[in-house]
Amino acid sequence: MSQSESDVLDVAAIREDFPVLDRTVGGEPLVYLDNGATSQTPTQVVDTIVDYYYTYNANVHRGIHQLSQEASIAYEEAHDTVAEFIGADGREEVVFTKNTTEAENLVAYAWGLNELGPGDEIVLTEMEHHASLVTWQQIGKKTGAEVKYIPSPNRAAWTWTPRAN
Numbered sequence: 001m002s003q004s005e006s007d008v009l010d011v012a013a014i015r016e017d018f019p020v021l022d023r024t025v026g027g028e029p030l031v032y033l034d035n036g037a038t039s040q041t042p043t044q045v046v047d048t049i050v051d052y053y054y055t056y057n058a059n060v061h062r063g064i065h066q067l068s069q070e071a072s073i074a075y076e077e078a079h080d081t082v083a084e085f086i087g088a089d090g091r092e093e094v095v096f097t098k099n100t101t102e103a104e105n106l107v108a109y110a111w112g113l114n115e116l117g118p119g120d121e122i123v124l125t126e127m128e129h130h131a132s133l134v135t136w137q138q139i140g141k142k143t144g145a146e147v148k149y150i151p152s153p154n155r156a157a158w159t160w161t162p163r164a165n
Helices: 011-016 042-054 066-086 100-115 130-143
Strands: 122-126 148-149
Touching: 011 148, 042 066, 066 130, 100 130
Parallel strands: 122 148
Antiparallel strands: none
16 A cells, blocks of 8 residues: 555644744754653644633633633534544544543543453553553552553663764
């Protein structure tokens, strides 16, 4: 199966959405890999947040006044946009969370506690992030499911040696 030109990511265009990536560090273009701690925010998102705070900052689905109605519509439209982007059947299949850990805990506790039990297996990698590891270990303990680990080749780990200037 061959890739069409439209299937190829335009990395330069994506980088343009993140002004921080215009920086250089040690004379080299910035490459940011610490997304587990903090992801960079694209210009479009910053602009939308600023617009929200400047023009219709209000609680979503909690008021009958104009600003609340506008905030609610924007919130629902954001769900629609994400649903379309990921191929969901509708906004009801999209849940926004504040971060990956919260999302994973939501799945683990909402789904895992109800669906897992003795005889089931929770499969993780040996390189799992601590927050993920602990969550699934707790689910295993509460449900009786066994936690198993996929070994990492040579217990590989990221290493970094700074280049001399």
